[in-house]
Amino acid sequence: MSVCEIWGLTRDYGKGRGVFDLSFSINRGEVFGFLGPNGAGKTTTIRHLMGFLKPEKGYCTIGGMDCWKNRADIQRTLGYIPGEMVFFDDMTGVDFLSFMAKYRKTKSNSRTKELLDRFELDARSKLKKMSKGMKQKVGIVAAFMHDPEVLILDEPTSGLDPLMQSRFIELVLEEKARGKTILMSSHMFEEVERTCNRVAIIRNGKLVATDAVETLKAAQEKKYVVTLENEDAAAAFAGEGLRVSDVSQNQVTVIVQNNIKELISVMNRYPITDIITPNQSLEEIFMQYYGGGRS
């Protein structure tokens, strides 16, 4: 059953910016990854879901309610992490969280404490003096503290260190297990790989594809940069019939897709000194998969 539905959503900002005829739906208990390069229209879509913008064409609903007309009702069971954390200037983190709880008329605050502990956040300092990571943690606590049914997370782990990123992933997985519905925009492959059921990619305001994460992973091409002892060895290594994308001095970049064993057996016969896998952004992987250019 779909909890969140977007149908034919259009908002034209001119010059090709905006979102155009966007349609997808998210099922109950699903974590839905929302990906795309900067300026693709992710935040614009999220603003429509939050009821900040009125669709020019089409509609979006959450829990069967119209995101523009019933925005306040929808917010009752919705948690939101904005892409940019801007709070009120003069509050401490604790003040802000208790303000939000009262403002929302949330009853229990045991969950707030649990979340603060989980992210090792001491929220007693002034918000404007907090680091980006700390602010992000405050935003996370504010989004989860009223135990919402639906979560809209706009790059939720930006500014967090790897440990906290993995704590956040655990939190999302727990919420998923509890049947919560989550829309998450992200740049982190690990985050999406570990949490999402399905992924949608948006480019220039248009939906390029929606697919299961497994499909994406199976199709993923991985790059390995192999360092050999000398240039001669590198040249010979490159001539072994592997898919080589680049040779520079004694380094060879090999592209592997479901044939890692072949690479390993070839590597066994050469004087290898190092092997690294450069980080690939999710967009890059996705773009490879769908073969689209960047335009």
Place this chain on the structure above:
Amino acid sequence: MINWTLYKRGVQGSLRMLIIFAAVITMYFTVIISMFDPALGSALDEFAKAMPELMAMVGMNPASAELVSFLEAYLYGFIMLVFPMIFSMLSANKLIARHVDRGSMTYLLAAPVKRQTVVFTQMKVMGTGIFVLVLYATLLGIVNCEISFPGELDIGKFILLNAGVLCLHLFIGGICFLCSCIFNDSKYAVGVGAGIPALGFILQMMANAGKELENVKYATFFTLFDSDGIIAGELGGVWGMLALFAGAIVLFSSAIVIFSKKDLHI
């Protein structure tokens, strides 16, 4: 229709500004009331005779020797117009446009609180500030006069005068607040929201200053606050007051409707 948590925070946020404005008003009231001399005419009247144009420009020309006319002339032609007006300009921007401009409005709307409630609550915060300032001035004036010149002040007329100035400031507040709700950029919200009342005030000063510019008074809403008329008990003064009050209601209602319907890029 009102969110008390937000209201409380708004009032707390205005407190420092209110104290500063109250302090300034206290200073002017104390100094000017002490200059009143029922027997001889005040020292200020000497100024008025020495430089009539300048004093007239800032509304300082007493109609009679009564204490209430004295206060009307020297406090309600400039001090009580300018300071609450500045308060409205700053307050209106802070309550809506700044939140939209910076993005902190996100948190106010990512909650089960209707936009109408948010904007109505912020309007109440501003209204409270204006009301408290005018109420403070009223009490300050009465107490000050009763101490220095017991029995001299026509308290009924003085209260009516303050009711008039309250209506004027609600109207000005309405302009500032409406602009704060229309514009997403703080700089436009302040530019237009503060610009219109400031222009109105300058036009009134021009109209006061010279006979040939007298007709300028029809171009500014400040004319509707006819302090001389109110003191003299003229019907026109009361109608002006009511017109300003009705205008304030229209302005604030439009602000609520506009903010509730507009697209927010937050």
